Amino acid sequence: MNRRKLLQGFALGIPSLLASKSFANNILPFAENHKGLEPIISGPFKPTWESLQSYQTPDWFRDAKFGMWAHWGPQCQPEAGDWYAREMYMEGNRKYKYHLEKYGHPSVFGFKDVINVWKAEQWNPEELVSLYKNCGAQYFMALANHHDNLDLYNSKYQKNWNSTKVGPKKDIIGGWAKAAKKNGLPFGVSVHAAHAWSWLETAQRSDKNGPYAGVPYDGKLTKQDGKGKWWDGLDPQELYAQNHPLSENSLDNGMIHRQWHWGNGVAVPTQAYIEKFYNRTIDLINKYSPDLVYFDDSQLPMWPISDVGLRITAHLYNKSIKDKGKLTGVINGKILDENQRKAIIWDIERGQSNNIEPFTWQTDTCIGDWHYNRELYDRKGYKTAKTVIHTLIDVVSKNGNLMLNIPLRGDGSIDELERKVVEDIGVWMRANGESIYGTRPWKIFGEGPAQEGAAALSAQGFNEGKGKPFTDKDIRFVVKGENLFATVMGWPTTGEVLIKSLGANSPYRSSKINQVVLLSTKQALKFEQTNEGLKVFFPTSMPEESYANALKIS
Known part of the structure; x- marks a missing residue:
């Protein structure tokens, strides 16, 4: 197989060819002792x-x-x-x-x-x-x-x-x-x-x-x-x-x-x-x-x-x-x-998987353009801390990491609008980080209407922002040790949330639920578990940065 045909094959969308032994034998590897090449360890x-x-x-x-x-x-x-x-x-x-x-x-x-x-x-x-x-x-x-x-x-x-x-x-x-x-x-x-x-x-x-x-x-x-x-x-x-x-x-x-x-x-x-x-x-x-x-x-x-x-x-x-x-x-x-x-x-x-992936993956995205764009600053066009946090929660529930770029000005400084986004992310992370760091995917990544309208990946990714926005009806799950974290992607306007995946007859969790804690305030919340789901009653006052609310369930 000549190189031209190899390239044509890739262009036609045959990525499995790339990992094959026959393909590997047709690329041009370096000679092991090629003069002038840095050795590999x-x-x-x-x-x-x-x-x-x-x-x-x-x-x-x-x-x-x-x-x-x-x-x-x-x-x-x-x-x-x-x-x-x-x-x-x-x-x-x-x-x-x-x-x-x-x-x-x-x-x-x-x-x-x-x-x-x-x-x-x-x-x-x-x-x-x-x-x-x-x-x-x-x-x-x-x-x-x-x-x-x-x-x-x-x-x-x-x-x-x-x-x-x-x-x-x-x-x-x-x-x-x-x-x-x-x-x-x-x-x-x-x-x-x-x-x-x-x-x-x-x-x-x-x-x-x-x-x-x-x-x-x-x-x-x-x-x-x-x-x-x-x-x-x-x-x-x-x-x-x-x-x-x-x-x-x-x-x-x-x-x-x-x-x-x-x-x-x-x-x-x-x-x-x-x-x-x-x-x-x-x-x-x-x-x-x-x-x-x-x-x-x-x-x-x-x-x-x-x-x-x-x-x-x-x-x-x-x-x-x-x-x-x-x-x-x-x-x-x-x-x-x-x-x-x-x-x-x-x-x-700039995108997310729509499934729990078997291997750890990463999404990379930015609050603006990859390189600094003064026009975005002038029109206040940056992603909000809320958008970043929602992306992070969704990605982590699917076994992923989030790499976030904050574009710097040419002189190397960060503008005040970007700094505010970063600081607001920090407020949420300090209160809810336990539901992010060191966690692993649960049996399902979540429930709610947002996933129903999720866009498919295109080439490198590029499906972020193309689906339905998250609301308090969307839940994302992760586990750490014996604890299950269910993050509600909004503050419930009715004062309560029904988590359908945690009903009394749930195929995903059979053990009895003893406690539900609002992670950001460490407050134990009243709850009811029925065949319909786990109903959690939220407090009357909202904590700071309440656009995503992690519940620690034990």
Whole structure:
């Protein structure tokens, strides 16, 4: 089977092919002693799907349930939202027009120049991570690089285009890692740079209309073009990686999504590009020893055209065993089949499973855009603490974790509206955290009308906010030891709640209920258990942050 047919097969939707032995024999693995490649640590895990399927999710991750993410880098500097480095080169796009007004034409002032004006002058990692810990986060993750290809750490292999050499001239990951350690939080890094090869193809374009028609953007500049400029001596191709032909239908702005799996006519990266990505990521892991590595990729980076993602995964798992005496490492990947979910943690972007999953999973979402968007701030468009808490409760009931991004301004600060959301989450978590941390799914995840209107997952996820909103008729369950927690997703307007799944003849729980406590106030509540269900009578006064009310049932 040739590579073209392999890619066509994936595009046609045959993910099971990816885990097969015949497929694995057709990718191009690295030679074990390839000169210039970072070695992987030896241990029980080998760089194959079969070997990685013996993975067991570490207890720290299963118990944590709630993490915070700083998805922050140079694309936050314009404060114009997501995918700025790509869309600023798309003529007529909102970000293109914004860029013209703020910075000038992208043939003169490209994304490399945005990096140059990003200084992160208000960034205080210790204050921010402390804020996140106080709101209830049990682990913290930071952006190590995005599709814009700038490494936000002291990168051995992206030695000129990293945040210690350009832009803020600071070790961003080093600062975050130190802050996480000081706050006693497991530390994660998110890696997105595998896709820079095709994602930044827009930088090879030029305007079709207007005074700059036909003038190329800066995507093909070379080291020789920088003489006398701020980037004199730097090669933009080490950043943009655009010294290659365009992918098929590259002028179709939506094509990037259909080619995300390295198929459908994408310009396949060179072995040198793949090896450099591999070395950058191994260097990142070796320098900062993250507990978690999140990949913004279908399955793993460069899969199915290379096994580098498998090698990186085996290295992290084996390194955690070597460093800590037991397996503590976590890898996140997207769009996984059932066997791949045994090997790494399935991540769902901006969405939730509609079932209790057999393996721990994670959803990642944000209260706004992934990169800071001033427009959302101006119109007060952030998710509320109530929405975040409802998502967390629902996800945890289905054996998942929630990773929440709070977008930082370009200067590294958090705005006052975001801070209020974080603080409000903290109020609820301090009162109700016992119903979240260290829990496990019950026999069913819940009951109520919201699930009846739940939307199916689409690609990476993207089903959040598409169903019915939660009300006091929606209940979510988890267990911890002998206690069952039933969280009512609202304050009952009638003063009472009927939990149908806990009736006297319930097939889910046969033991007698002795006590029902409103967790936030520790108040024992009056209740009646009949064949119809468990009727719980709520107090007349509402506690603070009563949009979700955990009941401890024993």
